[in-house]
Amino acid sequence: MRYGDGPDVLRDLSFALAPGSFHFITGASGAGKTSLLRLISLAARPSEGRVAVFGQDVSHAGPKARPALRRRIGVVFQELLLLDHLSVFDNAALPLRISGRRPSEYRADVAELLTWVGLGQRMDSMPSTLAGGEQQRLAIARAVVNRPEILLADEPTGNVDHEMALRLFRLFVELNRLGTTVLIATHDQDLVARSNKPLMHLERGRLHLRPAPL
Numbered sequence: 001m002r003y004g005d006g007p008d009v010l011r012d013l014s015f016a017l018a019p020g021s022f023h024f025i026t027g028a029s030g031a032g033k034t035s036l037l038r039l040i041s042l043a044a045r046p047s048e049g050r051v052a053v054f055g056q057d058v059s060h061a062g063p064k065a066r067p068a069l070r071r072r073i074g075v076v077f078q079e080l081l082l083l084d085h086l087s088v089f090d091n092a093a094l095p096l097r098i099s100g101r102r103p104s105e106y107r108a109d110v111a112e113l114l115t116w117v118g119l120g121q122r123m124d125s126m127p128s129t130l131a132g133g134e135q136q137r138l139a140i141a142r143a144v145v146n147r148p149e150i151l152l153a154d155e156p157t158g159n160v161d162h163e164m165a166l167r168l169f170r171l172f173v174e175l176n177r178l179g180t181t182v183l184i185a186t187h188d189q190d191l192v193a194r195s196n197k198p199l200m201h202l203e204r205g206r207l208h209l210r211p212a213p214l
Contacts, residue, residue, distance in 0.1 A: 027202035033185035074148030089123040
């Protein structure tokens with residue numbers, strides 16, 4: 001993968017994530033972690049090669065096929081893309097609303113999730129009134145609210161304290177236990193060490209797979 005006429009950001013990558021697996025991606029800034037997540041989330045296309053998601057080659061998927069696939073993927077990027085005109089509750093519930101569920105069906109579940117991420121008292125607030133860490137937690141809640149088949153998260157604990165980072169990690173683990181494939185890009189080496197999960201290390205655009213510690 002490359003941007004414009006620039007050098008390769010990612011090259012010679014070949015790997016598969018088993019359904020229900022949990023991996024971390026590590027690597028220095030600029031190693032290509034975000035670009036890799038963008039490829040898997042269908043937010044970008046490879047310059048060469050093939051990307052398959054849910055068994056379908058999406059490298060050249062048309063505009064009609066991509067939205068349906070994206071609805072099966074939960075994404076937390078560093079640009080949070082919260083909707084300023086919607087409340088905290090409505091931002092978190094947006095994937096459920098798009099899927100056609102009625103508010104009466106999901107109100108309690110969304111409230112419980114927001115309480116879990118520490119936003120139970122801010123459900124009626126607007127995103128612009130939240131601190132950076134609170135906005136990040138809201139983006140995480142929105143990404144996991146519909147139990148996606150794949151969860152991709154780019155530095156999801158970057159703006160929260162240690163206690164909240166562990167709390168969010170437990171949320172990701174529980175989602176994984178329910179069957180979601182989880183892939184998290186992070187610089188938080190303490191979190192990686194505590195997790196006992198395998199990691200994929202990116203260095204100079206190339207991927208090195210490392211098993212979970214024994």
